[in-house]
Amino acid sequence: MVAVGGDDDIKKFKNKSRPIIDEKSRLKLVSAVEVVDYAFLQFPAEENVLDFLGYVFENLKPHKYVINDDAREIPYRKKLLRASPATKLVILKRRAPAEFKAPSTSKIIKKIKTSLI
Secondary structure, three states, X not given: OEEEOOHHHHHHHOOOOOXXXXXXXXHHHHHOOOOOOOEXXXXXXXXXXXXXXXXXXXXXXXXXXXXXXXXXXXXXXXXXXXXXXXXXXXXXXXXXXXXXXXXXXXXXXXXXXXXXX
16 A cells, blocks of 8 residues: 655645646556555645554554655654554665666756756
């Protein structure tokens, strides 16, 4: 299962010029990945953008919750997991093949802006 962040939350977390690709398109892209059984749009945050995770852990009962080592608010995520002892946290080191040169939306935006000048 993969949760895709909603446009409104991404605007709040990043800035008003984000996201570049709308939530419906991102959801369709993620759903098309062969190893993804189920993708869903996370519901809007009332306080913390990660609060939806408590609902996911309680209702969908995943066996594993996988995040990258550079995910924000890892202690908060661990706190939410305490209520779901059956869900194991897996933290992976973020990596990308060398030919991708560490993909970054910010770098893509900068490159586009530079090429327009």
